[in-house]
Amino acid sequence: xxxxxxxxxxxxxxxxxxxxxxxxxxxxxxxxxxxxxxxxxxxxxxxxxxxxxxxxxxxxxxxxxxxxxxxxxxxxxxxxxxxxxxxxxxxxxxxxxxxxxxxxxxxxxxxxxx
Amino acid sequence: xxxxxxxxxxxxxxxxxxxxxxxxxxxxxxxxxxxxxxxxxxxxxxxxxxxxxxxxxxxxxxxxxxxxxxxxxxxxxxxxxxxxxxxxxxxxxxxxxxxxxxxxxxxxxxxx
Numbered sequence: 001x002x003x004x005x006x007x008x009x010x011x012x013x014x015x016x017x018x019x020x021x022x023x024x025x026x027x028x029x030x031x032x033x034x035x036x037x038x039x040x041x042x043x044x045x046x047x048x049x050x051x052x053x054x055x056x057x058x059x060x061x062x063x064x065x066x067x068x069x070x071x072x073x074x075x076x077x078x079x080x081x082x083x084x085x086x087x088x089x090x091x092x093x094x095x096x097x098x099x100x101x102x103x104x105x106x107x108x109x110x111x112x113x114x
Numbered sequence: 115x116x117x118x119x120x121x122x123x124x125x126x127x128x129x130x131x132x133x134x135x136x137x138x139x140x141x142x143x144x145x146x147x148x149x150x151x152x153x154x155x156x157x158x159x160x161x162x163x164x165x166x167x168x169x170x171x172x173x174x175x176x177x178x179x180x181x182x183x184x185x186x187x188x189x190x191x192x193x194x195x196x197x198x199x200x201x202x203x204x205x206x207x208x209x210x211x212x213x214x215x216x217x218x219x220x221x222x223x224x225x226x
Contacts, residue, residue, distance in 0.1 A: 042217070
């Protein structure tokens with residue numbers, strides 16, 4: 001799987017809109033971009049994923065560059081509960097009946113101040 | 115909704131001891147995973163299983179055994195605990211055809 005590059009950390013203030021960047025310059029055409037977040041003492045939690053088009057859900061907006069070499073997870077109006085480590089990972093779409101090795105890097109630690 | 119339960123939450127062992135960690139999921143998911151997370155680092159895949167009685171090695175399988183005797187459970191054994199070892203072991207599951215992983219809260223291991 002292609003690797004991703006994220007900043008080690010980012011800081012924000014409650015109410016701000018946060019842009020978390022992820023670089024994946026060697027992404028393959030069949031690789032999806034996934035975002036998970038992890039708070040202390042818990043396992044990662046799924047946030048969103050996309051292939052080519054921007055996507056949005058109740059948690060975040062995922063903006064994918066037209067060349068797919070980078071993406072940005074946008075968190076609108078962050079609160080203290082959004083403080084977490086955010087992981088950007090790539091994965092080939094899963095075929096029926098097959099497992100997959102899904103690897104996580106260190107991620108980007110988002111700090112939210114009151 | 116379902117849940118993934120890992121037991122125990124905290125595990126303290128002695129050097130050289132064999133230690134077993136358990137994971138149960140009631141999602142009826144096919145694939146289950148064991149990851150290790152060291153402080154300030156990413157998750158490293160130890161073993162995964164795509165169905166009952168299946169085992170696949172991850173990037174960090176040396177020093178570990180795993181067992182998937184039932185679809186709902188996946189256990190991990192540290193074959194010989196290393197002195198001063200400290201890590202969190204995370205279990206996850208995924209449904210066939212979907213990429214979204216669901217994680218348990220982890221088992222924190224400390225070796226004296």
